[in-house]
Amino acid sequence: MGKPNDPEFQKKVIRAAFELLEASGGPVIEDFPEIIPVKEGRMGYALPPELVLNVSDIGDVDVILSEVRNEMEALRPDYAAAIAARGRTTVGASGLAIEELAPFVASFLDGEIPKSPRKGMPAIPLLKLVVEDLEAYYTETRTHRDSIDDLELMGEWFWEKTKAGRLLLLLEAVSLTSKDKVMLQIVEMSLMTPRFWSEGPLPGTSAAGW
Secondary structure, eight states, X not given: OOSTTOHHHHHHHHHHHHHGGGOSSSOOOOOOSSOOOOSSSOSOOOOXXXXXXXXXXXXXXXXXXXXXXXXXXXHHHHHHHHHHHHSOOSTTTTOOOHHHHHHHHHTTTTSXXXXXXXXXXXXXXXXXXXXXXXXXXXXXXXXXXXXXXXXXXXXXXXXXXXXXXXXXXXXXXXXXXXXXXXXXXXXXXXXXXXXXXXXXXXXXXXXXXO
């Protein structure tokens, strides 16, 4: 949608998108005419190909969950400040409370599909929304707290340095061994982790995904 923490630039992108609706024919695909400004780096991130965890890396799930909970709690004041400054948050698509996000993800690490806590929403579709909420919690917090507009830097921090990022990488490892087709599809489409494989698919999948 444009540069983080720059609502005016984001509005320009949205207006340009709506202007496409005025075209006499379609479908219409156009590049946005301006280069999105960032201080350094790029407006995207893909995990290093060598950063692939295995089920054997899981260890004690209770320890993993405790580490993520502590990490999230430490970020909570900054997350609250981000909401106060922006007047909104994208966290909440899953319908779960923030403190429920990590436990729900961790409940998949034993290889079994847990019962969904939301009526009418199966566990795996809910998992995708929970992953999005978890990432948004970290992203909104850090981009506001440190005024970061470099999404490559954000991706490197979240996926390579945080406990929550490691939790999702372990979830990916479990998903690769799952017999559930939807779980595998989520991995293959890179809806769980930001993968881009230029030399073949993620080990254990049938497609490279993006």
